[in-house]
């Protein structure tokens with residue numbers, strides 16, 4: 001056990017166990033608050049819906065299945081949703097960090113994926129070919145953990161891109177050099193749209209391509225010197241395409257035949273494998289469009305694999321001064337800001353102020369919840385531009401993968417995360433700080449709900 005965990009164990013203040021923090025504690029908080037709401041239901045006029053969703057760190061099937069039900073429930077019961085209170089776990093942000101955190105939004109996530117095509121050759125004629133692994137490695141080196149690529153908003157910096165997969169697409173041992181490779185990165189977003197992410201990664205891909213061509217030429221020149229052979233520059237040219245560009249090229253020639261063949265491919269793969277991995281499906285579609293394009297490698301095709309979590313920032317008018325101004329305006333009109341996110345944020349601000357005073361704790365407000373969260377699907381910032389670029393560059397879109405990005409304006413809600421606190425999520429030493437998580441946090445959630453409904457009492 002690490003020394004910090006041992007110290008926490010001895011303190012007696014923590015509850016240990018895998019899953020205690022992420023996510024059982026949050027579910028416990030919501031359950032307790034719901035019970036208390038049921039007991040005090042005559043003390044407020046309003047409605048609270050409890051939604052518990054599985055699969056958050058996988059494909060988020062839970063929340064995606066819940067959204068249509070929430071919409072249906074609203075229509076049935078005449079509900080008008082004001083906002084979402086999430087209780088996802090919180091943790092120290094750096095070693096020795098003694099603050100607690102509440103979040104007024106959440107980080108987004110994209111999975112930019114590179115399909116790298118080489119030119120196959122026999123290993124004995126190495127310079128006649130173009131090794132997809134070499135280009136893939138250069139992409140990895142230029143992108144993985146590169147802090148220049150961190151997205152930033154409101155002074156909060158997101159994590160750099162993190163490699164989640166790198167693989168060549170050779171299935172067996174042979175002396176043929178790898179003809180294709182795939183790699184993808186977890187890309188955290190605070191402000192950038194999918195289109196902007198595409199532009200940034202494309203620029204890196206072009207640099208990586210140029211580097212590899214220069215490197216191969218330099219090595220070939222040295223090799224020619226050593227074997228006393230005339231050097232002639234290698235024929236390689238940089239070729240970086242987005243999926244949208246590749247698709248348009250092929251569709252321009254084939255028309256609707258292309259879509260029909262891709263639908264058939266997706267169906268065939270779905271039939272072979274009941275729970276087809278959306279990353280594998282995406283790659284299979286890209287490989288097929290590449291094959292039909294008649295283009296020759298080397299090339300890089302850049303696209304998005306699922307999942308996509310839009311980031312949620314506090315929208316315009318979200319600062320405290322602006323929130324209070326909005327409330328004053330509403331008061332002047334003689335009615336509470338029923339619909340405005342301002343009402344929701346103002347309730348959160350009041351609750352936070354009272355909690356800090358009462359508990360004498362250091363609780364900091366931040367804009368972006370740093371871990372992937374189902375909150376993203378309620379995001380006000382889903383209105384950000386770039387949805388079109390996302391769809392056009394996501395091969396699995398409409399073929400096993402779909403996000404309700406259109407037609408859900410009624411569910412684009414402000415969110416806050418008031419989460420339990422602990423350490424080492426996903427590790428054997430996972431633990432929850434009991435008093436804060438099971439006393440203070442339920443008070444915050446309940447208190448915020450009461451603040452929201454204050455105007456209705």
Ligand SMILES: [Zn+2]
Nearest residue numbers: 022057425426
């Ligand atoms: Zn987790």
